[in-house]
Amino acid sequence: MSDWVWEYQGYAPAEERLRESLCTLGNGYLATRGAASETAADEVHYPGTYAAGCYNRLVSEIAGGQVENEDLVNLPDWLPLRYRLSGPDPAAPGPGPWLTPDGEGLTEYRQTLDMQHGTLTRRLRFTDRHRRVLVVEQRRLVHMGDPHLAAQRTTFTAVGWSGTVEIESGLDGAVANAGVARYRDLAGHHLTELRTGVAAADTVWLSCRTSASDVRVAMAARTRVTEGVAATTGQRLTGTGAVRELTVPITSEAPVTVEKTVAVHTSRDAAIADPLCAAVDRVERAPDFAGLLASHHTAWKHLWREGALEVPGEAGRILRLHLFHVFQTLSPHTAELDVGVPARGLHGEAYRGHVFWDELFVLPYLNLHFPEVSRALLHYRHRRLPQACRAAADAGRAGAMYPWQSGSDGREETQILHVNPRSGRWLPDYSRLQHHVGSAVAYNVWQYCQATNDTDFLHTKGAEMLVQIARFWADAAVLDPDHGRYRIRGVVGPDEYHDGYPGAQQPGLDDNAYTNVTAAWVLSRALELTRTLPEPRRRELFERIGLDRAEPEHWEDVSRRLRIPFHQGVISQFDGYQDLAELDWDGYRARYGDIRRLDRILESEGDTVNRYQASKQADALMLGYLFSPAELAELFHQLGYGLDDETWHATVAYYLRRTSHGSTLSGLVHGWVLARARRAEAWRYCQEALAGDVADIQGGTTAEGIHLGAMGGTLDLVQRGLTGLETREDALWLDPVPLPELSEYAVSVRYRGHWGIVLRLRSGRLWIRVPDSEEPPIELRLPDRTLTVAPGESIWLPLPLG
Structure with a gap:
């Protein structure tokens, strides 16, 4: 396989859902899993199509009570295109069975994901009971230029026979959210008021709405024979779907090509009057597949140019796949939408499409x-x-308490109960x-504003969020006279395994180090911001949110007296x-072999992970992911604690031995931290982060949707982790x-009006080039020097031997 191609040879039913996730096509507005169109x-x-931000809420009866959940809705399936052979062979006068990858006669199967051009190609070869050979090649796209369009072109080639091929191209509204096995006891039918119709001789449509959120959804599908002789056609409309029927003569070695173009609109879209009218109009005006493909390729070319990341070898190929899926979930089209960062992309239904903290990694x-x-x-x-x-x-x-899981309106969407698949029990x-x-x-x-110098955002919306979050932490911190310090009680840290003390009646933990240190950082940044805001803006902010001038x-x-616990010389x-x-x-x-989900194992044994020094993923070590060694030491100093290299390295070693890595984020964070603390061991964890979804190391979870935070984090591992790149204090910091395993790479970044700054590591040296522009020079700060690089200049810097 080339660096731009991800390919699967042969049909493997056990791997099909994993492949569907990894072969998903999307454009930031809409995404469709790489499912077979014949089934x-x-x-x-599990065919699934999801529109960013399209949620619906349902109530389920569980464990004797009612549970309400909001889900990213599985929209009507636009993929269906099935086919079968008929006559004129006297031995086979009638139509044969519908041909599918699961049926008899499949002799070849190949899926090829072209990341450079954003297409999925499927090649199938069938030999039926009458020894008729049919080769099927299908190319699919979800348009990156026009986010409301998707298409697939299917070419049929008869080998050594003539007859007819019957084709059905449809829109299927009989879908539900059923892609995650452990959710199947919960309500999953989100669509109602399905209607179907015919818009033109070659176009059918389907409309519906979500049952509670009342989002109207419409699809229109245009199906045409573009290569081959004229077809006999018809339409079939049902209560849940619309189908266009074609019967096409086929002769040996004379291909027949069918193009299906689909338009999708919802009532969440801007600048439309009605989703159905918009979908029908858009599909009628859409160019043919070749025209769509050309503009689609152009849009992808622009994305790859702006997101340049060059890493040689297999690591580079996987990173390109990760970047491909980030683009498909969060593209320039996302900038026009009211959406967050879904933890599992737009690739499946795990975590219900909710927004957690994954933007921290993306x-x-x-x-x-x-x-x-x-x-x-x-x-x-x-908002x-x-x-x-x-x-x-x-x-x-006081202040703002953001939810752990967010969806449509920002209320807390975290479930009250969850099921342990190992024991079958529903648990708090x-x-x-x-x-x-x-x-x-x-x-x-803060990081966005440091990278962009977007003071307009920082002084308005950014300031409001930062100050309200600071208010929450200041109010949550309670002074403990015995310690002479403030304490934050009753929380859960990033570890997630520990949600309470053994035998305690109330959930939550006290003085989680990650929570307290980051709270101190937030308070410090809020103080810095309120001091530097322009006076009119400061006055307006204080008046509007009722901020007393004594609060800061x-x-x-x-911010200086939050308690950070230590034991045995570690955090x-x-x-x-x-x-x-x-x-x-x-x-x-x-x-048990694989003990990544140690919490489920222990619960199934009647035990609890709360009793043990065992973490699911990085918790205290997350501090080394967010902050450089110097910045972290400064934070601890501000809090009145010392944090030297010996203490930090001991902390890293302590938790490394006590972590099961039950999250795809764990390998990423450990690889990042070990690159500076124990470099010889870092690559093992970097490899795990790279392979997380490709190898499905979590044991089946990727089939339910990719892990977007881990994918975005691996890109940042190269961009910031290995370069030591920081954007703070109006400078670019590099360390x-x-x-050894990633000794050569290049990244191109935008920084404060400079487009295409290149950082290239090669042969123990770092090359920096700033493109020519009218922008001011860039200040670079390295561990041993500070220098400026003007637009149009480049410089080679020797790296210290490590």
Whole structure:
């Protein structure tokens, strides 16, 4: 396979859903899983089409009570195109069976994902019981230029026979959200009021709406024979679908080509009067497949140019796949939408399409390539700031308490119960106590503004979010006279395994180190911002949100006296962590093999992970992901603690031995941190992060949707992690850490009006080129020097031997 191609040879039913996720095509507005067009959803196949931000809420009866969940809706399936052979062979006078990958006679199957051009090609070869050979080649796209269009071109070639091929091209509204096995006991039928019709001789349509959110959805499909003789045609309309029927003569070695073009609109779209009228009009005006393909290729060419990332070898090919899927979820079209960063992309239904904290791992890459997309994603958070303030007030807190899981309107979407697939039991879910998501929102605001110098956003919407999040932390922190420090109690950290103390009646943990340190950082940034805001803007902000001028004095006190627990010379993940029992890691690995989801294993045994020093993923070590060594040491110093290299390295070693890596983010964070703490071990974790979805190391989860945070994070691992690139204090900071396995790479970034700054590592040297422009010179800060590079200049810098 080339660096731009992802290919699967042979049909493997057990891998089909994984391949569907990894072969998803999308454009930031719409995405469709790489499912076979010949089949409907079953245990092997799961066609799914999702529009960004299109959610619906349903109530289910579970464990004797009612549970309400909001889901990203699986829209009507536009893929269906099935076919069968008939006559004139006397031995086969009538039509044969519909040909599918699962039926008899499949002799060849190949799927090819062309990442450079954003297309999926499927090649199938059938030999029926009468020894008639039919070769089928299908090429599919979801248009990156016009986000409302998708198309597939299917070519049929008879080998050594003549007859007819019957083709049905349809829109199927009989769909549900059923792509995740553990959700199947929950309500999943989101679409209602299905209507179908015919718009023209070659066009059928389907419209519906979501049952609770009342989003109207319309699709129109135009199906034409573009190569071959004229076809006998007809339409079939049902209560749940619309089908265009074609019967086409076919002769040996004379291809027959059918083009299906689909337009999709919803009532969430701007500048339309009605989704159905818009869809019908758009599909009628759409060019043929060749025309669509040409403009689609152009749009992808522009994306790859702006998002340039060059890494040789297999690591580079996987990184390109990761970037491909980031683009398909968060493209320039996203900048026009009110959407967040769905944790599983637009690729499946895991996590219900919700928005967690994954923008923390994705926005740093986008900031330096597509800042307009980052800004739109931050607007999603700002529009939901009032809801976050209401949530804080309901909890008896000031400021804004952002939800751990967000969807359409910003309320807390985290489930109250979750099922353990291993035991089948429904259990309380306390992950909503991960209030550190607010710090992630604040961090993203600050990083975006540092990278772009977007003071307009920082002084308005950004300031409002940052200040309200700071207010929440200042109010949540309670002064403990015994310690002489502020404490934040009753939270859950990024680890997620630990949601309470053993035997405690109430959930939550005290003084989670990651939560407290990031809260201190937020308070410091809010103080810095309120001091530097232009006076008119400061006055307006204080008046509008009712901020007392004495509040910042309290923020200052809390930011310097939050408690950070330590034990045995390392940072404690939370207060009391050292009192938990040690787990028999070797014993559990011997018994279960894969113990990534240790929490499920222990619960199925009647035990709980809360009793053990065992983490699902990086928690305290996340601090080394967010902050450079110097910045982290400064934060601890501000809090009155020392954090030297010896303490940090001991902390890294301590938790490395006690982490099961039950999240795809874990390998990413550990690889990032180890690149600076224990370089010889870093590559193992970097490889795990790269292979997370490609190899489905979580054991089946990728089939339910890719892990967007991990994919975006691997891009940033090269862009910022290995270069040490930081954007702060009006400068670019660089502190490269070459790994032997990734000793050569290049990235191109946008920074404060400079388009296409190139950073290239090669032969122990770093090359920096700033393209010619009218912008001011860039200040570079390295560990041993500070210099400026003017537009049009380039410079080679030797790297210290590591």
